[in-house]
Amino acid sequence: MDILDIIKPENQVFCKSRLMTDATLSYCPGCGHGTAHNLTMEVIDEMGIVEDTIGVAPVGCSVLAYDFMNIDMTQAAHGRAPAVATAIARTWPEKYVFTYQGDGDLAAIGTAETIHTCNRGENIVIIFVNNGIYGMTGGQMAPTTLAGMRSSTSPYGREIETMGSPLKITELVANLPGVYYATRQAVHTHKHVRKTKKAIRKAFENIRLKKGVSFIEIVSNCNSGWKMNPVESNAWMEENMFAYFPLGDIKVNGKLK
């Protein structure tokens, strides 16, 4: 049987969004970023809001998000994407503004901007990809690196006594009144991809309804940084990352779960 006999519309589960460019993704094979990008673009396309969408790219592995997302985007300094998005949303209140950030960007260097943007209840979507490591700079410890987890700056494992505990920033911001929707999802299986897409859709609908911040954490793998193959890294993620960062809604329609 030819491959094309299998790839028929009726069998198709996922495809590349029309709003993704043809540029070769800079992500490692097996990384979840590509899927998270694609889902975001699918939602924007399906809602028919591309003409009114402005994205903010971070510093980190997804610094080049604007090479792949075929929409208007601005690239922010490390950690400052929520401040950049705040100003865009304030000066263009009718637009759909979102940031796409990693854990180092959002939960370490940009913690102040994250918390205050959430506290002000800016009418934006924050997509937060948490892979527990600094991927782009070569696998250093992140604020979300798990206890005992090895990285290039915690070569003997993260020691809680001296390095602190991994930061559950989504739970933290969910407690702020400005956050209307906070959820933690994943993109490593079909089931999780469907759920994450629903969450992203809900988040962008919240912008239309002017509800404040919608905060979507996507727990993802970093097979290169974790020094595993993609299959191993997903299994490790399910066993270890999901144990500390449990998937599911944390706050829905302004109410904590």
Place this chain on the structure above:
Amino acid sequence: MSELKLMKGNEALAEAAIRAGVDAYFGYPITPQSEVIEYLMSQRPEKRTGMVVLQAESELAAINMVYGAASTGKKAMTSSSSPGISLKLEGISYLAGAELPAVIVNVVRGGPGLGTIQPSQADYFQSVKGGGHGDYKLYVLAPSSVQEMADFVEDAFDIAFKYRAPVLILSDGLIGQMMEKVTLKDQKERMSNEELIKKYGNWAVTGKKDRERNIITSLDLQSEKMEARVHRLLKKYQQMEKEDLRFEKIHCEDAEYLIVAYGSSARISQKAVELARAKGIKVGLLRPITLFPFPKQQLLDLAAQVKGILSVELNAGQMVEDVQLAVQHKVPVLHFGRTGGIIHTPEEILEALEQKIIKNGHTRHHKTRESSLL
């Protein structure tokens, strides 16, 4: 309607921002410039013109909010004072690299460190030599009156949008805090979104509609592309030097000695020039209004005429280096200044001119810098 008012420098700047049709101001309180955001908030600018005024959680957030609004073609500005500007420098470098129009105001206080809240001009190097990381410059306007605090807001935005580059208004605690009469211009309407998209749609991120997407970034991972970007910036700076240099010459026609001073120092030096002339000493004043571009050729021309030059600054000696470079050591150039927030008097300036330049001027000694405080 244009209007004559008695106002503080900081307040005049804030009122002028509303009247110039500025779209957004983002700031964080710091002495001696907090009146800017206080005045803006008191005016309900969201009702007067629809201007967005937001108190940010930090200087970092404020400058990055400016970056965000500027990315979309909006007229956005921030203000701060020295330690706060140090915090903003990363964002200012990004604005320069990403080629975004924006206005930053520094109401300078004494440093280094937390320093003092009193007036100073010790941020000259930081302002004209880049300040943040990378190969960039700021167009720097130095107001020396409350009137110029008001007028330079619109001038700064004109330059910022002409070049798509950040512009700095370098004031100080004296100009910011003092009260003078000021003529305020008529209210200008803010630009509509439709007009903005028509005007800046070739670069601003406003949503991809009827065109290819726009991207704002300062990142070029390919060295050749990054060098091309740096060359593009250099071209802008060269054009600024050709087309947008500003300076003022006072009593320079017959001058035998020259004072170079900007901002508050220029105001005080103007009085020193009068005192000198009353004593029969022919002194002129060159006031750079733009610190970058710097009036290099004008200084070189004057060096052929005068016997010596005194650079009067509220710092330990910064602009004096640029004056020396400009005159190519053709005449003695010495510095006089006070620091720590102390403001020199006209009499002190005249005494420094007599002691440092007139007494020693003919010897053409090679000592170009000496302690300026005693």
